[in-house]
Amino acid sequence: MEGLASLKAPFQATPFLSSRPKTWDLPTQLNFYKRNSFSTFSVRAQVESTDGSAAVSSSGESVTEALKIKEWEVGMLENEVASSQGIRIRRRPPSGPPLHYVGPFQFRLQNEGNTPRNILEEIVWNKDKEVSQLKERKPLSVLKKALENAPPARDFIGALRAANERTGLPGLIAEVKKASPSRGILRENFDPVEIAKSYEKGGAACLSVLTDEKYFKGSFENLEAIRKAGVKCPLLCKEFIVDAWQLYYARTKGADAVLLIAAVLPDLDIKYMIKICKILGLTALVEVHDEKEFDRVLAIEGIELIGINNRNLETFELDISITKKLLEGERGKIIRERDIIMVGESGLFTPEDIAYVQEAGVRAILVGESIVKQSDPGKGISNLFGKDISI
Numbered sequence: 486m487e488g489l490a491s492l493k494a495p496f497q498a499t500p501f502l503s504s505r506p507k508t509w510d511l512p513t514q515l516n517f518y519k520r521n522s523f524s525t526f527s528v529r530a531q532v533e534s535t536d537g538s539a540a541v542s543s544s545g546e547s548v549t550e551a552l553k554i555k556e557w558e559v560g561m562l563e564n565e566v567a568s569s570q571g572i573r574i575r576r577r578p579p580s581g582p583p584l585h586y587v588g589p590f591q592f593r594l595q596n597e598g599n600t601p602r603n604i605l606e607e608i609v610w611n612k613d614k615e616v617s618q619l620k621e622r623k624p625l626s627v628l629k630k631a632l633e634n635a636p637p638a639r640d641f642i643g644a645l646r647a648a649n650e651r652t653g654l655p656g657l658i659a660e661v662k663k664a665s666p667s668r669g670i671l672r673e674n675f676d677p678v679e680i681a682k683s684y685e686k687g688g689a690a691c692l693s694v695l696t697d698e699k700y701f702k703g704s705f706e707n708l709e710a711i712r713k714a715g716v717k718c719p720l721l722c723k724e725f726i727v728d729a730w731q732l733y734y735a736r737t738k739g740a741d742a743v744l745l746i747a748a749v750l751p752d753l754d755i756k757y758m759i760k761i762c763k764i765l766g767l768t769a770l771v772e773v774h775d776e777k778e779f780d781r782v783l784a785i786e787g788i789e790l791i792g793i794n795n796r797n798l799e800t801f802e803l804d805i806s807i808t809k810k811l812l813e814g815e816r817g818k819i820i821r822e823r824d825i826i827m828v829g830e831s832g833l834f835t836p837e838d839i840a841y842v843q844e845a846g847v848r849a850i851l852v853g854e855s856i857v858k859q860s861d862p863g864k865g866i867s868n869l870f871g872k873d874i875s876i
């Protein structure tokens with residue numbers, strides 16, 4: 486059986502489940518739903534067995550199965566591990582999905598504690614469910630086959646460096662963004678390919694394509710269409726990654742880079758996802774918003790591209806001085822020594838904003854709203870920089 490344990494089939498004959506008591510203490514017993522988690526165990530298995538073959542242990546038990554059991558055992562600690570790293574976002578509702586099925590019975594738990602605490606947590610819970618369903622339809626073995634037909638991955642960081650050297654200004658990652666939770670609809674007349682081409686003409690180094698449908702009205706079809714239309718700018722798949730499966734999926738759809746959000750992912754997840762990205766040829770843009778997240782990310786080996794999001798994704802508050810604050814002092818020094826490319830993200834509207842974050846130390850910027858709202862998004866880029874950067 487491919488993939489991780491599924492919410493729909495929790496009653497497999499595993500040591501854990503066979504020791505299930507006959508009398509059910511529902512709130513406690515149903516905690517095992519939490520164990521259907523993405524964990525470093527599953528990622529490690531994917532890193533170590535990239536050919537997709539299922540190894541078999543000396544006892545004859547499939548290693549994949551054994552890892553799956555381990556994952557269930559460890560998954561219950563997921564939120565605790567995350568919170569010990571200062572991560573406030575819980576990966577899924579603490580007491581499982583509201584509706585449960587057991588054989589012919591269905592029942593609902595008291596929903597206390599199952600309300601997301603903020604928009605980012607809501608997005609993550611929704612993404613977790615969405616990915617579980619998608620994975621059932623397209624297991625990893627299918628994605629691994631599809632990788633053979635994926636267009637080649639292009640050099641995302643190289644494109645940013647080249648643009649920065651050519652213009653003396655931060656390389657632009659221009660975002661193809663129809664809507665957002667904080668701003669609602671940004672552009673009614675939304676043709677993703679037309680916008681992407683206009684950005685490229687206007688001098689963007691790379692593009693960011695929102696693929697989340699529910700909150701941003703984006704899609705993987707948009708990403709695929711832009712790639713197939715021959716746009717040369719490398720493409721960032723702007724998703725809420727909660728599972729390594731999504732990295733494979735993004736690559737099969739033509740992504741050159743993916744976003745990993747430190748407010749959502751514990752250190753080990755980031756570490757192993759970065760390894761998978763390297764195997765797949767994907768660039769990882771790792772996003773931080775405060776000092777704690779920045780320090781966690783700086784301690785991870787192999788980081789080449791870090792974004793500072795000026796938007797607090799829990800409250801929507803925007804403050805571009807966050808970029809400056811995080812790059813001051815020792816952290817800025819480490820970045821320069823390691824030649825890490827820093828990206829200033831969100832809330833950039835004017836040439837003064839660009840100058841401010843460039844002065845703070847960024848060599849790239851990620852911009853959506855201010856350019857996607859313009860009738861000619863390419864010209865919007867010239868307005869943003871205060872000059873034509875296409876030449």
Ligand SMILES: O=C(O)c1ccccc1NCC(=O)[C@H](O)[C@H](O)COP(=O)(O)O
Binds near residue numbers: 667852855
């Ligand atoms: O944009 C939002 O409202 C939002 C809400 C919750 C999670 C993420 C969100 N945005 C993602 C981004 O960070 C931006 O799309 C990106 O940095 C561009 O920002 P902007 O130039 O301000 O559109």
